[in-house]
Amino acid sequence: MFKKLFFIGLILTFSSIFATSEDDLLNAYRILKKIGEYENKKKAILVFQKFPDRKRVIAMVVDLLTYNYDNPNFRENDQVAFYDDVIAEELVKILDKERLPSNFPAFLRIVLYSNRHREQTVKAAWQGIKNIDWTKE
Amino acid sequence: MKRAIFITILTFLMGSIFSQENVLGSFLSPNVPIEAIPKDLALPDNVLPFLKKEFNDSIGKKASFDVQFKIVLLITKITNVPSKKYDFLEEIITWDVRSYIKTEQKNIIVSPDARVLAINELVKSKDNKYIETLVNIIERDTSLHPRIAAAKALPLLGDVKGIVPKLVDLLRNQYGASRAKFKEEDTRRFEDDRVAQAIIETLGDIGDPRAFPVLLQTVMNPDRHRDETVKAAWEAMKKLKW
Numbered sequence: 001m002f003k004k005l006f007f008i009g010l011i012l013t014f015s016s017i018f019a020t021s022e023d024d025l026l027n028a029y030r031i032l033k034k035i036g037e038y039e040n041k042k043k044a045i046l047v048f049q050k051f052p053d054r055k056r057v058i059a060m061v062v063d064l065l066t067y068n069y070d071n072p073n074f075r076e077n078d079q080v081a082f083y084d085d086v087i088a089e090e091l092v093k094i095l096d097k098e099r100l101p102s103n104f105p106a107f108l109r110i111v112l113y114s115n116r117h118r119e120q121t122v123k124a125a126w127q128g129i130k131n132i133d134w135t136k137e
Numbered sequence: 138m139k140r141a142i143f144i145t146i147l148t149f150l151m152g153s154i155f156s157q158e159n160v161l162g163s164f165l166s167p168n169v170p171i172e173a174i175p176k177d178l179a180l181p182d183n184v185l186p187f188l189k190k191e192f193n194d195s196i197g198k199k200a201s202f203d204v205q206f207k208i209v210l211l212i213t214k215i216t217n218v219p220s221k222k223y224d225f226l227e228e229i230i231t232w233d234v235r236s237y238i239k240t241e242q243k244n245i246i247v248s249p250d251a252r253v254l255a256i257n258e259l260v261k262s263k264d265n266k267y268i269e270t271l272v273n274i275i276e277r278d279t280s281l282h283p284r285i286a287a288a289k290a291l292p293l294l295g296d297v298k299g300i301v302p303k304l305v306d307l308l309r310n311q312y313g314a315s316r317a318k319f320k321e322e323d324t325r326r327f328e329d330d331r332v333a334q335a336i337i338e339t340l341g342d343i344g345d346p347r348a349f350p351v352l353l354q355t356v357m358n359p360d361r362h363r364d365e366t367v368k369a370a371w372e373a374m375k376k377l378k379w
Contacts, residue, residue, distance in 0.1 A: 105187050108211075111174075112191055112204045130175045134183060 025051050029060050032091075033068050038083040045090045058098055061091045065106045074116045082118070089121040096128040100136055104129065174210060182217045185225055192229065202248035205229075209251045213258045223262040226255045227270050230287075234277045249280040256286040260293040268294050272303055275336065276311065281328045288335035292342045301345040308336050308351050318360045327363075334366040341373030349377060 028044035031037060051057050069088035074081050092110065095103045110117055110125035117125075192208050195201040209229060215222045232247040256274070259267055271294070274287035291297050291304075312333035313319065313326070321327055337355065340348040355362060355370035362370075 101183060104184060108184075108187055108191060112207050115200070126175055126178075129180075130178050134181045 025056070025060075029064075032060075032064055032087065035084065036080045038087070041084075041087045045087065045094075048091075048094055054098060058095065058100065058103065061094050062103065062106045065091055065095075066109065070109060070113065071116050072113075076118065085118045085121055088117060089124050092121060092124040092128055096124065096131055099131050099133040101132055101134050104132060107132075174214070178214045179216045180211065180214045182215060182221050184211070184215065185221055188212060189225060196232075196246060202251065205248040205251040206254065209254045209258070213254065223259055223264065223267070226259045227267060229255045230259065230274060230283070231270060233279065234273055245280055249282050252278075252280070252283040253286040256283060256290050260290040263293070263295055265295045265297070268297055268300055272300055272307075275304075275332065276307060281331060284332045285335045288332060288339050291339050297343060298345050301340065301343060301347050304336055304340055305348055305351045308333060308340075309354070312336060313361050313366075316361055319362055321363070330363050330366050333362065334369045337366060337369045337373050341369070341376040344376050344378040346377050346379055349374065352377075 024047050028047035031040050031044040032048075034041075048057050048061065065088060069084060069091065071081055071084070074085065076082055088110075092107070095106060107125040107128040111122060111129065114122045188208050188211060192205060195204045195208070198204075209226070212222050212226060229247060230252050233245060233252075236246060252274075256271065259270075268291065271287040271291050275284050278284050278287070291300070312329050316326075319326060319330060333355075337352065340352065352370045352374045356367055356374070359367045
């Protein structure tokens with residue numbers, strides 16, 4: 001009886017860790033659109049990393065990188081901008097894992113306008129371009 | 138029962154903490170070295186529409202020269218054979234010439250450095266349909282370095298004997314052989330003479346004897362050129378294939 005209960009508990013635990021709902025995704029997207037809130041954004045990134053519908057996540061990440069993390073006034077000594085760009089780097093890495101040709105424009109913007117990002121983010125974008133599998137649809 | 142619930146809660150908490158820490162450990166990496174474009178980067182023609190869009194968007198914008206240079210650098214990484222990149226490179230090279238208005242004031246739209254890089258990549262096509270493009274740059278561009286690059290790159294496009302009369306004409310009428318005395322303080326004339334030197338060197342490389350009269354004119358009128366140009370004319374004369 002105890003063994004059974006323990007087993008069910010274990011399953012519930014893991015499912016609660018790994019399963020991410022639609023609401024979680026939308027909430028994470030909303031948080032990532034904001035300026036600042038680094039700690040919340042780190043959690044939001046985790047939701048993006050875990051969400052199973054990758055197409056939706058990729059579309060959101062591309063949208064975020066294009067419209068929310070492309071800061072023409074970026075300065076390394078601006079703490080908020082700096083940590084937002086740390087998030088941008090993580091978003092780039094999410095795209096990198098997919099290796100999709102359709103992600104090229106998002107990477108391209110970052111490498112072309114490199115003064116809007118930290119070196120690490122630019123480097124990650126170059127790596128993303130390099131890793132694209134051009135045979136993928 | 139209580140024990141089972143306790144273990145379940147404990148497992149849940151531990152799982153949450155560890156799953157987050159594993160991922161968040163990669164967040165701040167302060168010692169990543171600076172890196173330019175990866176050396177082994179290979180791109181397909183599929184990227185051209187995106188590069189074109191970014192290039193068009195960069196026109197007239199602040200810091201656009203830097204962006205344009207990177208775009209051309211990315212084009213050089215396209216490895217398709219044959220490739221559509223050469224037509225786009227031609228577009229980039231001739232951008233300023235197409236919007237050319239003959240005034241004393243230079244109005245540069247596309248980065249001269251990007252255009253030089255584009256010219257050097259274009260000649261790799263070895264397609265002589267671009268000969269006219271380069272001659273057009275020598276004749277009409279207002280920036281020094283693209284003109285020099287175009288003049289020097291011409292022989293790499295294959296059989297260019299057909300354009301010798303045009304080069305001779307440019308050298309005689311536009312680039313100093315028939316002009317008044319050379320003055321170093323005249324910036325425009327100084328730049329023109331550097332282009333003249335490049336044209337003379339190219340005429341030497343082509344080796345067509347039809348270039349002899351203009352080369353002779355150059356060496357016989359040293360006051361119309363820099364010393365380097367006159368020396369280049371002597372060298373070019375030696376290379377003519379009679």
